[in-house]
Amino acid sequence: MKKDFLSIVITGHVDHGKSTLIGRLLLETGSLPKEKIEEIKKISRQLGKDTEMAYLTDQLEEERRQNMTIDTTQIFFKSRKRNYVIIDSPGHLELIKNMITGSSLAQAAILIVDTAEGVKEQTRRHAYIISMLGITNVIAVLNKMDLVNYSREKFKAISGEIEKFFKTLDIKPSFIIPISAKEGVNISKNHSRLAWYKGPTFLEALDSLKTPAKAARKFLRFPVQDIYGAGGKKIMVGKILSGTLSKGEEIKLLPSYSEARVSAIEIFGKTPSKAKAGENIGIVLDKDLAVKRGDVFIDKRNSAGLTGRFKGDIFWMSSAPLEINKPLNLRLATQEVKCVAEKIEERIDSSTFQTIEENAKQVRINESAVVIFKTDRPLVIEKFSEVEELGRFVLERDSNLVGAGIIT
Amino acid sequence: MDYLEELENKSIYILREAYSRFRNIALLWSIGKDSTTMLWISRKAFFGEIPFPVIHIDTSFKFREIYEFRNTYSKKWGLNLIISKNDAALDAGMCPEKGKFECCNALKTQALKNTIKEHGLKALLLAIRRDEHGIRAKERYFSPRDSDFQWNYQNQPAELWDLYKTRLAQEEHFRIHPMLHWREQDIWQYIMREKIPVTPLYFAKNGLRYRSIGCQTCCKPVPSNADTIKKIVEELKTTVLPERSGRAQDKEDTYTMQKLRSLGYM
Numbered sequence: 001m002k003k004d005f006l007s008i009v010i011t012g013h014v015d016h017g018k019s020t021l022i023g024r025l026l027l028e029t030g031s032l033p034k035e036k037i038e039e040i041k042k043i044s045r046q047l048g049k050d051t052e053m054a055y056l057t058d059q060l061e062e063e064r065r066q067n068m069t070i071d072t073t074q075i076f077f078k079s080r081k082r083n084y085v086i087i088d089s090p091g092h093l094e095l096i097k098n099m100i101t102g103s104s105l106a107q108a109a110i111l112i113v114d115t116a117e118g119v120k121e122q123t124r125r126h127a128y129i130i131s132m133l134g135i136t137n138v139i140a141v142l143n144k145m146d147l148v149n150y151s152r153e154k155f156k157a158i159s160g161e162i163e164k165f166f167k168t169l170d171i172k173p174s175f176i177i178p179i180s181a182k183e184g185v186n187i188s189k190n191h192s193r194l195a196w197y198k199g200p201t202f203l204e205a206l207d208s209l210k211t212p213a214k215a216a217r218k219f220l221r222f223p224v225q226d227i228y229g230a231g232g233k234k235i236m237v238g239k240i241l242s243g244t245l246s247k248g249e250e251i252k253l254l255p256s257y258s259e260a261r262v263s264a265i266e267i268f269g270k271t272p273s274k275a276k277a278g279e280n281i282g283i284v285l286d287k288d289l290a291v292k293r294g295d296v297f298i299d300k301r302n303s304a305g306l307t308g309r310f311k312g313d314i315f316w317m318s319s320a321p322l323e324i325n326k327p328l329n330l331r332l333a334t335q336e337v338k339c340v341a342e343k344i345e346e347r348i349d350s351s352t353f354q355t356i357e358e359n360a361k362q363v364r365i366n367e368s369a370v371v372i373f374k375t376d377r378p379l380v381i382e383k384f385s386e387v388e389e390l391g392r393f394v395l396e397r398d399s400n401l402v403g404a405g406i407i408t
Numbered sequence: 409m410d411y412l413e414e415l416e417n418k419s420i421y422i423l424r425e426a427y428s429r430f431r432n433i434a435l436l437w438s439i440g441k442d443s444t445t446m447l448w449i450s451r452k453a454f455f456g457e458i459p460f461p462v463i464h465i466d467t468s469f470k471f472r473e474i475y476e477f478r479n480t481y482s483k484k485w486g487l488n489l490i491i492s493k494n495d496a497a498l499d500a501g502m503c504p505e506k507g508k509f510e511c512c513n514a515l516k517t518q519a520l521k522n523t524i525k526e527h528g529l530k531a532l533l534l535a536i537r538r539d540e541h542g543i544r545a546k547e548r549y550f551s552p553r554d555s556d557f558q559w560n561y562q563n564q565p566a567e568l569w570d571l572y573k574t575r576l577a578q579e580e581h582f583r584i585h586p587m588l589h590w591r592e593q594d595i596w597q598y599i600m601r602e603k604i605p606v607t608p609l610y611f612a613k614n615g616l617r618y619r620s621i622g623c624q625t626c627c628k629p630v631p632s633n634a635d636t637i638k639k640i641v642e643e644l645k646t647t648v649l650p651e652r653s654g655r656a657q658d659k660e661d662t663y664t665m666q667k668l669r670s671l672g673y674m
Contacts, residue, residue: 005411033647033650035647035649035650035653036650056542057542057545059542059543059545059546059666060543060561060562060666061663061666062562070548070561070562071546071561071562071564073538073542073545073546074538074545074589075539075545076538076539076591085589096563096568097565098566100566100568101548101564101566101568103566104567104568104569105569156451211547225421225424225425225428226424226427226428228454228455228459230455230456230457231453231455231457235455237424238424239417239421266455267452268451268452268455268456269452276527278409278414279409279415279417282422282451282455293428293483315581317566331571357466389569389570392568392569393519393571394568394571396575399573399575399576400565400568400573401565401567401568401573404566404568405531
């Protein structure tokens with residue numbers, strides 16, 4: 001039997017125990033080679049520390065010396081129920097780009113909170129980023145219960161706070177779980193210290209998360225990635241983002257609105273008559289259309305939205321602010337255009353979720369915003385909830401990524 | 409679409425994305441299982457005709473089986489093969505006895521640097537995987553390197569979804585990692601399903617087999633009775649030994665791999 005896969009990002013404020021939780025989880029589930037455990041013990045000794053489970057993911061010398069995660073890491077892990085890709089992420093404000101990098105590949109998120117310290121700035125900012133990235137599958141864990149003597153009252157107080165701020169983000173955590181990653185309490189097995197807690201262990205909660213179902217959309221969206229001339233044929237390659245494509249079907253190309261018939265679907269070593277969403281294929285047409293990277297094939301009878309102006313929820317990652325009417329490069333699937341922020345409707349503090357300013361002139365680093373973009377050429381877009389790849393984009397300046405956004 | 413097809417599709421997308429952004433690109437082929445699998449998927453991505461050169465970094469200390477495999481399949485698959493060798497260092501007597509770190513750096517990293525310069529390459533495709541080594545787990549799919557080959561691991565650019573960074577300053581080049589998301593057991597299951605040829609070094613002889621292959625001088629076999637692909641797949645389900653336990657350069661010092669990689673090692 002094939003087990004399914006779930007990718008999970010571990011988020012939360014600095015020092016609240018993200019890497020330690022991952023280390024403990026791997027240790028308790030027997031996922032670690034003996035050699036690896038010995039190595040961690042040895043390095044901990046060399047650095048004059050108790051066995052530090054965080055070193056499993058904190059592999060850089062600098063990370064271990066400074067006791068902090070610098071960059072995101074992925075670790076594979078298997079439970080009895082399924083396979084996981086666990087994504088560790090840094091908790092420092094300065095490293096938020098690495099947290100976003102890790103989170104953009106996750107289907108579910110864990111938000112970890114130090115019960116003694118309570119909810120902090122990065123706790124809330126990470127929750128905000130999770131919601132912005134469209135992750136609704138969330139577990140909150142209250143770590144370091146050992147430091148508050150496994151107090152039920154303390155747990156309840158902080159749980160209430162967490163539920164409240166997630167509610168403003170339209171997210172309901174599937175579980176809120178008390179744990180001590182350091183002492184190994186309630187990770188894979190419960191403990192008498194937590195006799196008052198009747199819910200699942202962390203591992204049980206993970207296993208009960210549902211793998212997000214991929215909605216099968218009917219309409220075709222097939223952006224052109226590249227054009228090859230192989231064996232005397234002109235092959236348009238790319239990934240089908242939604243819908244299906246059949247040999248003999250009539251399709252339409254945007255933005256030119258030219259039409260053609262699919263004379264062959266090309267997959268090396270096969271001669272398929274049909275292809276579906278998720279597949280990377282090539283197609284050959286019955287006539288020679290002018291096609292370039294970034295053009296999008298759709299069903300002949302479908303009328304996709306082509307637009308030169310749209311609204312996006314963005315997160316800004318550059319120390320030089322976003323300013324209205326200043327040129328940016330925008331990439332969405334394989335489409336790439338020049339654009340400007342025509343209007344900044346709202347500028348939002350990503351930690352308090354409060355609107356700082358309406359009709360703003362700029363957006364600063366680590367702030368979020370609702371922005372109207374105007375592009376120099378029309379784009380094929382969809383809502384993120386409809387076709388993810390056509391509802392998400394990145395913004396670049398001087399070839400560096402400076403912001404990212406979602407179309408809702 | 410099953411799990412292996414998903415992995416394969418993601419790799420095809422990245423390979424095509426890489427070629428779409430950089431026509432002056434090359435694939436690094438160590439003749440091991442991972443880069444041979446990447447080569448196999450590249451043949452699929454480009455419909456049987458890989459449109460860029462394939463580089464073999466030849467330290468001259470490789471196994472006889474590696475050279476045989478390379479010569480057979482580079483012909484069979486019609487590859488544009490470049491053999492990258494640091495003759496100057498070899499003539500000066502460089503070998504593992506002079507120090508493993510120094511040897512890897514001279515015969516692999518420096519050889520590669522020379523080849524990149526000679527062919528004016530802007531991007532390299534490498535088959536590293538996250539589950540091989542903790543340092544490799546920190547990698548991006550598209551990773552910029554400066555003119556000295558340095559990997560600025562303390563300040564990597566953000567990489568969101570599949571919108572990879574593909575522009576760089578004049579003096580930089582890219583390391584691109586289309587196999588980053590594969591696990592060792594995925595590779596073997598895929599090899600089994602696709603019937604991809606691999607060198608016989610991977611199969612157990614007299615209770616020993618190579619699990620990760622580099623130079624003959626710095627590579628030890630691990631105890632195993634897996635003499636078929638099927639048995640290797642089974643073995644990997646229960647093994648407690650790390651994949652690179654037979655590789656010397658991982659062992660010298662805790663951070664040797666980090667240091668080698670920051671200098672441009674693969």
